[in-house]
Amino acid sequence: MVTAALLLFGVSRVEAQAISVGVKIGARLTTAYTIKTIPDGIASASEERFTIGPSVDLRLIGKLSVEVDALWRRSSFAENAAYSNAAASVNDWQVPLLAKYSMKRAFIDGGAVYRHVSIGGLSARAPQPPPTSPNTGGVCVGGGITFKVPHVRISPELRYTGWLVRPFSSLYNGPVVGTRNQVDLLVGFAF
Numbered sequence: 001m002v003t004a005a006l007l008l009f010g011v012s013r014v015e016a017q018a019i020s021v022g023v024k025i026g027a028r029l030t031t032a033y034t035i036k037t038i039p040d041g042i043a044s045a046s047e048e049r050f051t052i053g054p055s056v057d058l059r060l061i062g063k064l065s066v067e068v069d070a071l072w073r074r075s076s077f078a079e080n081a082a083y084s085n086a087a088a089s090v091n092d093w094q095v096p097l098l099a100k101y102s103m104k105r106a107f108i109d110g111g112a113v114y115r116h117v118s119i120g121g122l123s124a125r126a127p128q129p130p131p132t133s134p135n136t137g138g139v140c141v142g143g144g145i146t147f148k149v150p151h152v153r154i155s156p157e158l159r160y161t162g163w164l165v166r167p168f169s170s171l172y173n174g175p176v177v178g179t180r181n182q183v184d185l186l187v188g189f190a191f
Contacts, residue, residue, distance in 0.1 A: 018059045020153065024069055026051045026186035032075055032092070033168065034177050049073070055188055063102045067109060070095050071186075088119050094161075096140055107155070110141040117167040117178075131167040138163040142186075155188040 027049040053071040060066060075090040098111035115138065117131045144157030166178035 020057045020059075020190040022055045022057070022153075022188055022190035024051070024053055024055045024071060024186050024188045026071075026184050028073065029183040029185055030179065030181060032179060032182070033077075034179060051184060051186065055190065057100070057190060065100045065102070067098045067100050068095070069098075091118050091120060092167075093117075096159075096161075098140070098142075102146070105145050105147070106143065107146060107157075108141075108143040109157075109159075111139075113138045113140050113161055115163070115167070133165045133167050136163055136165045136167055138182075144186075151191065153188075153190040155190070157186045157188065159184045159186055 028051065051071050051073045053069055055067065055069045057065050057067045071094045073092045073094075075092065077088050077090065093116045094113055095115075096111060096113040098109040100107055100109040115136045117134050117136075119130055138161050140159055140161040142157050142159030144155050147154045161182040161184070163178075163180045163182065166180055168178040
C-alpha cells in the first residue's frame with residue numbers, strides 16, 4: 001500500500017513537471033474579413049482583436065514539446081442599406097496543435113489548426129448568411145521568446161496561420177468575405 005502510494009506520488013510529480021497549463025491572450029495583427037460592396041448601402045465588419053484561451057504544453061523529449069490551445073475571438077458584421085439595417089456577431093474558435101522546439105530562451109512552433117466559426121446575436125434580418133465553411137483547417141508557424149519569473153513562464157509569440165478555406169466565401173450575397181492569411185501576436189502565461 002505504501003509502495004503504491006509512493007509510486008503514484010512519484011508519477012504525479014513527473015507528470016506535473018512535463019505538463020504545463022496556462023492561458024494565451026493576444027491580438028490579431030491582420031484583418032479577418034474584407035468588405036464587399038452592397039447595393040444602396042454600406043457594409044462593415046468590426047473586429048474585436050482580443051484573443052483569449054487556455055493552453056496546454058506537454059514536454060516530450062529534450063527540447064521538443066507539443067502545445068494545444070483553444071483560442072476564442074469575436075467579430076461583428078453590420079449592414080446599413082436603404083431597405084434595412086442588420087447586425088450579427090461572429091464567434092471564432094481556433095484549436096492549434098503545434099510541435100514546439102525550444103532553444104535557450106527562444107522557440108519555434110508549427111502544426112495544424114482547426115477552426116469553427118458561428119454566427120450569433122442576429123438582428124431582425126441577418127446581414128450575413130451562415131458560414132459557407134463553418135469548420136475549416138489550416139497550417140500555422142510561429143516563434144517567440146520565453147521569460148521565467150517565479151512560478152510563471154511568459155512567452156510572447158508571433159504566429160502566422162494560413163487557412164485552406166475561407167469561412168465566408170465570395171460565392172454568396174453577404175457583405176463580408178473571410179481572409180485566408182492571419183497573423184497574431186500572442187502572449188502565453190504558463191504555470
